[in-house]
Amino acid sequence: MSGTGIGARVLRKEDFRFITGKGQYTDDVNRYGQAHAVFLRSPHAHAEILGIKLDAARAMPGVIDIFTGDDLAADKIGGLICGWMIHSKDGTPMKAGAHPALAQGKVRYVGDHVAVIIAETQAQARDAMEKIVVDYKVLAPVVAMADAVKSGAPVLHDVAPDNTVYNWALGDEAATQAAFAKAAHVTKLDIVNNRLVPNPMEPRAAVGDWDSGQDAFTLYTTSQNPHVARLVLSAFIGIAPEHKLRVIAPDVGGGFGSKIFIYAEETVCVWAAKKVGRPVKWVADRTEAFLSDAHGRDHVTHAEMALDASGKILGLRVKTQANLGAYLSTFSSCVPTYLYAPLLSGQYDIPAIYVEVDGLYTNTAPVDAYRGAGRPEATFVIERMVEVAAREVKQDPAEFRRRNFVRQFPHQTPVIMCYDAGDYDAALTKALEMSDYKNIGARKAESAKKGLLRGIGFSAYIEACGIAPSAAVGSLGAGVGLWESAEVRVNPVGTVEILTGSHSHGQGHETTFAQLVSERLGISIDNVAIVHGDTDKVQMGMGTYGSRSGAVGMSAISKALDKIEAKAKKVAGFVLEASPDDIEFKDGKFSVRGTDKEIDFASVALQAYIAHKFNGQELEPGLKESAFWDPTNFTFPAGVHICELEIDPATGVTRIDRWTAVDDFGNVINPMIVEGQVHGGIAQGVGQALLEGAVYDASGQLVTASYMDYSMPRAGDLPSYDVGMTQTACPSNPLGIKGCGEAGAIAAPPAVMNAITDAIGHEGIDMPATPLALWRAIQKAAPRAAAE
Amino acid sequence: MASVTLSVNGKSVTRDVDARTLLVEFLREHMRLTGTHVGCDTTQCGCCTVHVNGEAMKSCTLLAVAVDGATITTIEGLAKGQDLHPMQAAFREHHGLQCGFCTPGMIMSAVDMVRRKGTDLDDKTIREELEGNICRCTGYHNIVKAIHYGAEAMGKAGTAAE
Ligand code: FES
Ligand code: FES
Numbered sequence: 001m002s003g004t005g006i007g008a009r010v011l012r013k014e015d016f017r018f019i020t021g022k023g024q025y026t027d028d029v030n031r032y033g034q035a036h037a038v039f040l041r042s043p044h045a046h047a048e049i050l051g052i053k054l055d056a057a058r059a060m061p062g063v064i065d066i067f068t069g070d071d072l073a074a075d076k077i078g079g080l081i082c083g084w085m086i087h088s089k090d091g092t093p094m095k096a097g098a099h100p101a102l103a104q105g106k107v108r109y110v111g112d113h114v115a116v117i118i119a120e121t122q123a124q125a126r127d128a129m130e131k132i133v134v135d136y137k138v139l140a141p142v143v144a145m146a147d148a149v150k151s152g153a154p155v156l157h158d159v160a161p162d163n164t165v166y167n168w169a170l171g172d173e174a175a176t177q178a179a180f181a182k183a184a185h186v187t188k189l190d191i192v193n194n195r196l197v198p199n200p201m202e203p204r205a206a207v208g209d210w211d212s213g214q215d216a217f218t219l220y221t222t223s224q225n226p227h228v229a230r231l232v233l234s235a236f237i238g239i240a241p242e243h244k245l246r247v248i249a250p251d252v253g254g255g256f257g258s259k260i261f262i263y264a265e266e267t268v269c270v271w272a273a274k275k276v277g278r279p280v281k282w283v284a285d286r287t288e289a290f291l292s293d294a295h296g297r298d299h300v301t302h303a304e305m306a307l308d309a310s311g312k313i314l315g316l317r318v319k320t321q322a323n324l325g326a327y328l329s330t331f332s333s334c335v336p337t338y339l340y341a342p343l344l345s346g347q348y349d350i351p352a353i354y355v356e357v358d359g360l361y362t363n364t365a366p367v368d369a370y371r372g373a374g375r376p377e378a379t380f381v382i383e384r385m386v387e388v389a390a391r392e393v394k395q396d397p398a399e400f401r402r403r404n405f406v407r408q409f410p411h412q413t414p415v416i417m418c419y420d421a422g423d424y425d426a427a428l429t430k431a432l433e434m435s436d437y438k439n440i441g442a443r444k445a446e447s448a449k450k451g452l453l454r455g456i457g458f459s460a461y462i463e464a465c466g467i468a469p470s471a472a473v474g475s476l477g478a479g480v481g482l483w484e485s486a487e488v489r490v491n492p493v494g495t496v497e498i499l500t501g502s503h504s505h506g507q508g509h510e511t512t513f514a515q516l517v518s519e520r521l522g523i524s525i526d527n528v529a530i531v532h533g534d535t536d537k538v539q540m541g542m543g544t545y546g547s548r549s550g551a552v553g554m555s556a557i558s559k560a561l562d563k564i565e566a567k568a569k570k571v572a573g574f575v576l577e578a579s580p581d582d583i584e585f586k587d588g589k590f591s592v593r594g595t596d597k598e599i600d601f602a603s604v605a606l607q608a609y610i611a612h613k614f615n616g617q618e619l620e621p622g623l624k625e626s627a628f629w630d631p632t633n634f635t636f637p638a639g640v641h642i643c644e645l646e647i648d649p650a651t652g653v654t655r656i657d658r659w660t661a662v663d664d665f666g667n668v669i670n671p672m673i674v675e676g677q678v679h680g681g682i683a684q685g686v687g688q689a690l691l692e693g694a695v696y697d698a699s700g701q702l703v704t705a706s707y708m709d710y711s712m713p714r715a716g717d718l719p720s721y722d723v724g725m726t727q728t729a730c731p732s733n734p735l736g737i738k739g740c741g742e743a744g745a746i747a748a749p750p751a752v753m754n755a756i757t758d759a760i761g762h763e764g765i766d767m768p769a770t771p772l773a774l775w776r777a778i779q780k781a782a783p784r785a786a787a788e
Numbered sequence: 789m790a791s792v793t794l795s796v797n798g799k800s801v802t803r804d805v806d807a808r809t810l811l812v813e814f815l816r817e818h819m820r821l822t823g824t825h826v827g828c829d830t831t832q833c834g835c836c837t838v839h840v841n842g843e844a845m846k847s848c849t850l851l852a853v854a855v856d857g858a859t860i861t862t863i864e865g866l867a868k869g870q871d872l873h874p875m876q877a878a879f880r881e882h883h884g885l886q887c888g889f890c891t892p893g894m895i896m897s898a899v900d901m902v903r904r905k906g907t908d909l910d911d912k913t914i915r916e917e918l919e920g921n922i923c924r925c926t927g928y929h930n931i932v933k934a935i936h937y938g939a940e941a942m943g944k945a946g947t948a949a950e
Contacts, residue, residue: 011880018888019876019895021823021863028822123808201827201835201889201924253825253889254924286828506887506925672883676930680886683927707832707922715918715928720911744927 005519006735009672013525014510023251026205029220031279034207035064037269038125039282040115040132041291042107045141045363045700046154049105049134052115057131062124064276066132067268068115069104077101077271078237080262082328083479086337086359089169096165097157097361099327101237101264107136108156108326109363110701111291113264118276122283141363141700145300145321148360156326156361165324165333165359170341171415176354179315183306187389192766193377195298195323195694196687197710198370200505202253203284204263204293208270212277216244219270223249223533224259224505225543228480230535232262232330239270242535249533252505256684257369258293259505260545261330265292290705295694296370298323299336299377305385311393313404315352318344318381322367324359329368333359338416338476339374339464345413346382347424347460347638348404353414363700369545371684371745375463383459383750388763397754398432401460417464419636426726427662428460431640434724435660440644453647453778454657455759458640459751465739466551466635466732483630484548485541486556488517488564490623492609494602495527499626501541502553503533507677507741509549512669516554516735520561521601522588539626547637547739550669555733556629563625568604571623574614575599575607633732635739639663641682643751647759652775654690654756656719661747663723666730666738674740675723681744682721687713688745689752693768711768792852796821797865805852812836812847815862823863823892827922834921837893837900838862844900846920863892866899874945875899878938879931886925897921898935899942907943909936 004010017023054066080099087093098104102113114134119125140154147153148163155161180186207220217240223229226247234242252259269280284292299320306315322336341355372379390400405424412418432438440456447454467473470481487499496517502509514528531537544553565585572590573580582593591598599607604623607613611621642660647653661678668674691711695704704710729736749767756774757763765777792809793802796819803818815821815838826848827835836848839861866873875898878884885891901909901917909917914932923931 012883014888015880015885018885018891019863019872019879020867021821021892023823023888025822025825025889027816027826030820121806123806199924200887201833201922202825202887203827252887254887256924283826286830286833508886676883676886676926679927679929680925681927684924706830707828708830712832712922712924713927714922715915715932718915718928720929720932721927 004525005515006669008515008670010511010515010525010670012508012511013514014508025202025251025253026207026220026222027283029207029250031207031209034279034281035118035120035276036122036125037272037280037282038117038122038129039113039265040117040129042103042110042112042114044107044136044138045110045143046139047107047136048139049103049107049114050137051135053133057117057128060124060128060131062120063128064118064120064278066115066117067102067272067275069100069102072100072102072271073104075271076238080264080267081232081236082330082333084331084334085477085479086166086168086333088166094166094333095157095160096328097159101267109365111365112326116268116272118272118280143362143364143696143698143700145323145360145362148362156363160361163361165328165361167356167358168337169356171354172352173354175352176315176317179352180306180317183314184309185307185393187305187307187385187392189303189385189388189763191301191303191381191384193297193299193301193380194688194767196296196370196692197290197694198256198258198293198296199289199712200254200256200258203286203289204259204265205283206266206269207279207281208273209279210273217270217273218246218248219266220248220250221266222252222259223247224252224255224503224545226503226533227501227535227541228543229262233267233270237267246536249503252503255505256371257296257373257545260543261294261368286707287705290710291702292365294329294366294368295325296367297377298367301381303381303385305389307389307393311395311400311403313348313350316344316350318355320357322357322359323362323364325362325364325366327366329366332366332368334478335369335374336377340378342416343375343378343462343464344382345415345417346379346386347406347462349406351414355415364696371681372463372742375742376746376749379459379461379746380750383461384753387458387754397458398428398437401458402428418633420633420731421728422636422638422664423726423728424460424638427638427640427664430724430726431642431660431662434662434722435642435644435658447646453649453759454644455755456642456644457751457754457758458642459747459754460640461743461747462636462638463742463746464634465547465637465742466631467546467548468634469631480542481630482542483628484552484556485539485626485628486560487626488557488560488624490564490605492606494523494605496521496523497529497531498557499531499538500553500557501538502544502549504544507544507549508673512550512673513554513557515669516557517561523601547741550737551635551730551733551739552629552631554735554737556627558734559627559629560625563627564623567623567625568608570619571608572599572604575604631733635666635730635732637663637665637738637740637743639743639747641747641751643755645755645759647756647774649778652771652778654769654774656686659719659721661721661723662726663740663743664726664728664738665740666727667736668725677740678723678744679721681742682748683713683718684745685748686718686752689749689767689769691717691768691770790853792856794855795859797862807853809852810848811850811852811855814852815847821862821864825889825892827889832922834893834897835890837896837921839896839900844897863896866895873899874941874947875938878934878941882930882934882937884926884931884934890921890923894921894923894931898938901935902939902942907939909939911936
């Protein structure tokens with residue numbers, strides 16, 4: 001079975017339906033008698049609602065009903081929650097303002113939800129929406145973080161009079177101060193991590209349904225974690241108890257974090273289905289996605305790095321302002337804290353680190369996890385700092401990194417994490433070779449002849465994935481455990497169904513999970529079905545994000561397969577009349593050690609169900625096992641990406657010439673899929689560095705709310721990628737997997753910006769380095785030279 | 789209301805629709821051909837690409853009444869039963885899709901690209917020609933590869949001229 005087992009480049013099982021147009025996304029779900037919902041959104045960044053007039057809208061053709069925040073409150077539907085408690089350094093809990101699904105008295109960002117119109121068709125709902133009259137008292141908005149903390153700034157939430165959610169810190173301040181006191185050189189840098197909009201190509205959507213006979217709800221939704229959605233909608237928002245609420249996430253068209261969260265729209269759709277006695281469907285248009293999907297990143301940081309005379313890093317000091325938007329989204333609070341600061345040690349042995357993070361409210365869309373979530377922000381800080389430090393002390397950036405690499409494992413950093421395994425030298429050496437680094441000088445000269453600026457930039461990233469050990473995250477404030485569940489159902493004919501709490505939104509679980517089963521049970525992947533995304537089928541699970549589905553989800557499957565194998569050996573023992581201890585299982589066959597007596601897996605499955613060879617007192621019939629896997633540690637994928645690019649100083653246009661990626665993901669199930677994840681991640685990282693940026697104007701209007709205004713990376717903006725791997729098995733899970741889903745997005749931005757600053761010869765440029773920004777930066781440095 | 793008659797994937801259909809009905813709505817809602825997707829509202833992403841009288845067009849920006857009488861091919865009409873079109877096969881073979889949401893539009897655009905540019909497509913041409921199709925998952929690397937080999941396969945199979 002090696003052809004379809006672990007490590008094989010198996011073509012994806014799910015592809016047939018996608019390439020033939022038979023995928024089933026939420027917008028493809030149509031329930032009999034469904035009505036359509038459209039949300040009236042705030043046109044103001046900050047305003048009080050003095051009154052809402054619905055009469056004219058109610059009289060419009062096709063309108064079934066219209067609801068506002070008062071209706072939700074009357075039904076005791078709770079607000080949206082943030083599931084991770086962060087404490088400020090003075091010990092006070094974070095200041096979480098109420099987050100009603102439909103506004104109550106006040107709107108806090110453009111796109112905030114004011115009312116929902118339910119009509120026979122979407123077009124009729126939109127027409128009726130035009131007739132709603134809302135009397136707003138417009139308030140001054142807070143848009144920039146710098147303004148949020150000024151005294152006398154407008155206040156978003158009464159609980160946070162200084163618009164500050166928390167002032168959080170991590171690390172040893174005194175030890176870090178001492179490190180700086182003895183430094184031979186200090187590198188200082190101001191760093192902006194630009195705000196992004198995740199933009200999965202499938203917009204969010206929801207279909208709520210209510211069964212009057214059972215008083216039970218079904219919600220179809222674009223979710224990366226349907227069980228968490230059910231838990232929150234049930235236990236916190238109060239839609240219905242969990243056994244009366246089924247959440248189905250069918251095929252999901254990308255997520256990148258933005259479909260983790262529990263939003264207003266699905267909450268309202270499922271609630272409204274009972275109110276109107278009809279299924280209620282909502283599908284976001286792209287502008288709504290820009291306005292109301294949780295955004296990503298948006299940090300402003302000042303960082304300082306202390307070095308000794310030889311270029312060894314002694315300490316790192318970081319102060320970050322993190323924009324959390326107008327409300328705390330589901331996991332927003334942990335992103336700029338526990339998913340950020342613990343990664344600031346990078347791949348380096350840094351004795352002392354101190355990080356302070358202020359989480360701030362502004363009148364902008366909520367900000368939460370986006371591919372990498374905190375780790376790209378951390379990597380951007382440390383990898384820019386290291387590159388600039390190397391330049392300042394006149395050392396080769398690759399060798400400067402090598403001098404400071406962690407070499408002993410396990411390695412305890414000063415910021416929580418204990419790196420379990422890795423070989424950073426190996427990845428760097430391989431990347432230098434693949435990128436032909438030794439000839440960069442000649443290539444730069446060649447570009448210069450053509451009047452172009454060539455630059456090379458490194459990014460030696462590390463991330464913490466396989467999220468996460470439940471007790472550990474619990475001690476840091478998480479409201480949930482982060483294990484994963486699996487159930488293995490062997491049918492009497494030997495085919496297998498795997499029920500998993502992970503949920504693919506493009507990662508190819510139907511293939512990779514089947515490969516694990518194929519490897520372990522010696523059966524064809526065609527005989528394995530993966531069941532996911534439905535809370536009525538899979539009992540409980542935590543979903544897919546944080547590169548966890550391999551390391552955590554598959555570990556749960558592996559554990560359940562251990563139990564299947566143990567039980568099947570007992571069955572085989574009865575059939576072959578031998579002790580289970582003497583039964584060997586290999587290549588799909590059970591045999592009695594030292595004899596030629598054997599039976600294949602499918603026959604054992606049949607025997608388990610017909611139960612003729614044993615009785616129920618000796619052994620329970622059937623072959624079905626389940627397991628929960630709680631990781632023992634985070635996993636630590638790491639690698640080196642090298643970006644080489646050319647800039648035309650006359651236009652500021654950047655062309656990426658080559659991209660080298662060497663990643664250590666531990667053991668790999670399907671290299672084809674892993675490489676695809678790397679490609680996609682790099683594209684998003686390059687997008688952040690060169691093209692993308694969510695821009696609010698001074699009044700709080702999102703001026704980048706369509707693909708005409710927000711520059712998505714297109715094929716012509718990107719290179720092909722040269723992807724290589726090194727491998728150190730991960731000791732923290734049974735499969736040795738580290739995870740690969742976020743690496744590219746984490747690694748890429750500093751690689752690009754280090755290359756750009758190398759090319760232009762100074763550090764005065766922020767992301768996105770658009771042609772205009774670059775042209776200006778080049779002019780600033782050498783106005784005459786560029787003009788000549 | 790307006791009456792619209794189209795030939796969709798080889799079948800003639802007539803429907804009375806609201807005059808503002810877009811072609812993509814006609815396909816998705818009236819014909820339940822949900823393989824054609826909607827990813828934006830500004831004609832930028834290409835998720836909705838179908839063939840109208842043999843040419844790739846974005847069905848999100850066409851009124852159904854405006855193409856009355858046209859022959860439409862959607863992603864559902866590309867394979868002959870279980871026999872995949874060479875371009876579909878190439879996307880699978882070269883891992884040119886992840887979440888699959890952009891994929892129908894990508895494939896329909898790619899087939900049209902071959903019709904216009906021939907079966908020998910270099911990377912630069914493919915990347916330029918994909919200007920109207922956005923994919924957020926793949927980073928395009930494998931899409932470019934898939935289209936290159938798909939075009940080649942279309943040449944060999946003689947489907948390029950269709
Ligand atoms: S949906 Fe037609 S171009 Fe985006
Ligand atoms: S495969 Fe997901 S958008 Fe292209």
